Amino acid sequence: MISIQSFRVAVFAVLAGASTFVGTAEAAAPISNLVAPGFYRVMVGDFEVTALSDGTAAFPMDMLLTNITPDQFQKAMAKAHLKNPIETSVNAYLVNTGTKLVLIDTGAAKLFGPTLGRLQASLQASGYTAEQVDEVYITHMHGDHVGGLMIGDKMAFPNAIVRADKHDADFWLSEENMNKAPADGKDGFKGAMFSLNPYVKAGKFKSFEGNTDLLPGVKALASHGHTPGHTAYLIESKGERMEFWGDLMHVAAVQFEDPSVTIQFDSDSKAAAEQRKLAYTDAAKKGYLVGVAHISFPGIGRVRAAGKGYVWLPINYSPVK
């Protein structure tokens, strides 16, 4: 027979347990200020690739996309269950070849507002330091790709050589071009100069022209159009291949289905659209991985042909590498 005393203890324990449970659910979970570590790792042969999140920013894509009607845009948004302005990822990629640590793009730092600029935190969370980075390869000199080269007035990667296509350097680092640009186009030049010039002055910037072998298993692939020197990067190890696309894609929900859709930021819309189509076709045909700056983090996946367009296949999740 159970005593009153032990019955009370048992009831109290149950209630205490219940109230502890409720308390945990109500009080302990951070609601909005906890951000998951922004890195994700895959192996490509012997090369380790780490996607690094710089954060996200909301872009009014209805105003930015070109060669698309408002009706087509609305239909694409509804089909993808997306709301405009679209919360858009900004991703960079760290490649460890075994002998060199290469960062492809650097995020925006403070150039695009407070929701971006997380690259350094993501890098540290992934187990690396900025001092370890040997080379930084820039896909193009828009602020959301080069801003992270600087932390305030200090070089963010003090031991790195920075590389980009000469056509982008000649265009974006030219005072003359900036003076010729309309008032609302000058910030792009200022951001590029602020981010790159300290490396140029320190003798740490080395340009290349067009398709170039950069390291064993690492190549630059010219994809000029979005900017005059826009470049994709290719890595190959043990028969496996991955490409890093930079801005060959801005809005996956729209441009995979219709690669002819372009964006206001394109220097040459026609060339940009051609380069996108070539990249999607090749990736779909060969099935290699791609890492894409503005596809939802980690922005790693493959492309499949579908009708006149393409479908994005995000990489199958795996936490262990």
Ligand SMILES: [Zn+2]
């Ligand atoms: Zn861009």
Ligand SMILES: [Zn+2]
């Ligand atoms: Zn971009």
